[in-house]
Amino acid sequence: MGEQRRIGSSLRFASRPAIVATGTVVGPMEAKGPLTQWFDTVVDDAMYGERTPEKAERRFMQDAIDIALGNASLQPENVHLMVGGDLLNQIVTSAFTAAKYPAPFLGLYGACSTCTEGLIVAAAMVDAGYADIAVSVTSSHYQSAERQFRYPIELNIQRKATSQYTVTGAGAMVVARGAGKVAVTEATIGRVLDLGIKDPNQMGPAMAPAAADTLFRHFADLGRTPEYYDLILTGDLGSVGSSILHELMRKRGVPLGDAHRDSGAWIFQGVPGTGVGGSGCACAAVTLGGYVFKQMMANELSRALVVATGALLSSLTWQQGESVPAVAHAVALEVQPQAAATS
Amino acid sequence: MDYLIAFLVGGAICAIGQILIDVAKMQPAHMLVLFVVAGAVLSGLGLYERLIDFAGAGALVPVSGFGHSIARGALLEAERIGFLGLFTGAFEFTGMGVAVAVILATVIALVANPKA
Amino acid sequence: MTHPGKKKQHADEQAQYQRLVAVHVPKPPLVRNLVAAFVVGGLISVLGQAVLNAFMSTGMALDEASAPTLATMILISAVLTGLSIYHHVGEFAGAGAAVPITGFANTIVAAAMDFKREGFVLGMGAKMFIIAGPVIVYGIVAGVLVSAIRWWTGM
The missing domain is CATH 3.40.47.40 (Stage V sporulation protein AD)
Structure with missing residues (x-):
């Protein structure tokens, strides 16, 4: 303690x-x-x-x-x-x-x-x-x-x-509580950021700065680099938001690298009629609970950082012409080596 | 020939709508309101009638034709019975369409459900 | 209270970010969208012309035939909406499906189908015109106004 x-x-x-x-x-x-x-x-x-x-x-x-x-x-x-x-x-x-x-x-x-x-x-x-x-x-x-x-x-x-x-x-x-294989080790709670995006069709661009801020603080606080993780999964930025996130991280001197996937861009990859990708509370949830958790249980991934992103608008605020504040929360997951035997 | 003109004029009006959405970044609802007002104003200037004479359904079917129909109904009734005709005439040509849409929407909503 | 200097700095940051976003956001496929809107909007007009000609062939004048023509177009669109087809036309053709009177009818039927789940009075009844309403409101305001001016001035 x-x-x-x-x-x-x-x-x-x-x-x-x-x-x-x-x-x-x-x-x-x-x-x-x-x-x-x-x-x-x-x-x-x-x-x-x-x-x-x-x-x-x-x-x-x-x-x-x-x-x-x-x-x-x-x-x-x-x-x-x-x-x-x-x-x-x-x-x-x-x-x-x-x-x-x-x-x-x-x-x-x-x-x-x-x-x-x-x-x-x-x-x-x-x-x-x-x-x-x-x-x-x-x-x-x-x-x-x-x-x-x-x-x-x-x-x-x-x-x-x-x-x-x-x-x-x-x-x-x-x-x-207690010994489980996929441990929740650290978290970084997001700050709400609003960079003035008003178009409700641009949720990825609205959320990318929040994701960048949370990622940057996470790495700085814990003295880590993106390479520390086998997978960095962002939540529902879509392909446009993802490319903006990469540029924002590059500008801050912390390029995300190849370990990054975006659950929004990934879940509907190649599915016609889905625009630049998926969104919604379920988007990161099923990717985390499905792919990430099962790959960690199978020892295919040992460290993963999941950063789900949220656009905090309502239909009233956008009709009133307000911009879209956004937030992103990061959770670090790590496979516990000793737990492999007990589970 | 009238089919070709209807195609070209109706298509061109819709293409203007697409420019308003994609280039001027208008919401579809705002674009439709702009069209209906534009149709009414052009009707007031006596221009939309000429466009309908030229293009038939090509000018009648776009929603600008709806604005024209309201204005034309109001004008014709005002000329016939005076001031009150401005109001009774507004639905002279459009009332049928609105009533049909309401009846059909009610009937269809009773039997059909939205699909994704 | 936010410091005025800080406010200015935030506005600069926002403007800078929006320039960055503009680089990444894909442009709408304007040529494709224009062609689709033109062709589909044109074809719907051709269909309208066929209906109009059919009514006029019974001896109706243009003014008389216009209302039943529009009503017929509305009927076609309403049925296609009920069969969940019209929104695919809209997805493909954008304004080509939205601008014709068939798009107007689609907004009414789609709203009715959607909002009936909140009840037939406060749902479907109240919200049937949630998108078509503004078109009727501003159509009447503009139409009655311009006709009043034209009538009074005796043009």
């Missing part, structure tokens, strides 16, 4: 809480992308047989939680804390889903950065001893997000060259 917990603006989780299981559920569009083999479940009908997309999104979230608990061989009663968030007004998906579980619940909103925001809160609570087992969950749904932030689904609208496509799906992570 004597170990330093706050390093500059970053956090170190001294007890090394671990992600012990994940659950990922996606819709049909995501299954067409290159990450499909890493998801636990693919649902062919994005509406999941429900009458409204909002209800369908809750089904996705509930499935993700149940799969994660099943993978961890836990019952809902074993969970001491649940944290979660989504894109819908008043985070109704998370709140309504949490009502189905006995665990105490903290609702979070960080737009598409909620995935790592939740993981930081869960890891900190477990690290501090307030919970032995915590679940962090996030979801998004193309149709529910589209009708809340943009237009009716059947409207004749031409996608812009910089538009992103909301990922339909949900990702849940079980964070537990």
Whole structure:
């Protein structure tokens, strides 16, 4: 306990809480992308047989939680804390889903950065001893997000060259105290930055400075370089936002290098009609819970840095002509060598 | 021949709309409002009538034709019955389209659901 | 309170960043978009011309035939919207699908389909004109105004 917990603006989780299981559920569009083999479940009908997309999104979230608990061989009663968030007004998906579980619940909103925001809160609570087992969950749904932030689904609208496509799906992570293989070692909480981007079709450019700021502080605080990590996964910047991020990091003298992937650009790589990539709370969540976690369990990756990015706008603020503030939260994950035998 | 002119004029009006979206960075809704107002103003100047005589559906079908139809209905009724005709005439030519759209939207919404 | 000098510095930073973004943001494929809008908008007009000619062949004058022509175009678009086809036309043709009266009808039907889930009164009924509403509002404001001027001045 004597170990330093706050390093500059970053956090170190001294007890090394671990992600012990994940659950990922996606819709049909995501299954067409290159990450499909890493998801636990693919649902062919994005509406999941429900009458409204909002209800369908809750089904996705509930499935993700149940799969994660099943993978961890836990019952809902074993969970001491649940944290979660989504894109819908008043985070109704998370709140309504949490009502189905006995665990105490903290609702979070960080737009598409909620995935790592939740993981930081869960890891900190477990690290501090307030919970032995915590679940962090996030979801998004193309149709529910589209009708809340943009237009009716059947409207004749031409996608812009910089538009992103909301990922339909949900990702849940079980964070537990004690020896687990994939440890949550450090985190850097993002600062909200607004560099004056007003076009709601340019979420990547709006979020890239926040990602750059968080990455830069993370490396500076911990005395690391991008090469320290086998994978640096940013959340839903898309291909345009990613190239801006690379330039911003180069200008600051910390080039990101080849280890960087963007979950938004990656999840829909080669899928037509998805613009410059995916977005939404589920985008980073299913990439982290699917690809990153499973590759770490398989010892294919030993250190990963996940930086989920969020654009903190509402449909009211952009109609009122306001620019888009953004935030990015980083979480460092590391494979614990000694845990290989115990797990 | 009238088909070719309709194609060229209707296509050109839509291409102007595309320039307003891509180059002038207008939202589609703002672009449509601009077109309907432009149609009404050109109608008031007596120009849109001539464009319809020349291009038929090429000028009638774009939403600028909707603005013209409102203005033309209002003018004809005002000439017929006076001041109140300005208001009763606004839907003279457009009322049918709006009513049909409302009825169809209601019926279709009852039977069809949005797909992604 | 923000220091005025600091505010200026932030504005400079924003302007500098927006120049950087402009370099990275891909330009819209203008030629492709223009051609698609022109061709599709033109074809919809040709269809309209065919309908117009059909009505006029029954002996209607142009003024009389215009309303049923528009109503027929609206019918076609409404059905295509209900079948989830029209938004693909919009994705392909942009303004070519939005500017014709068929696009106007699409906005009404699409809104009705979408918002019925919030109920038939406060959802579908209230929000059917969420996109078409401004077109009607400003069409009437401008149309009645210019006609009033033309009528009063006796042009």
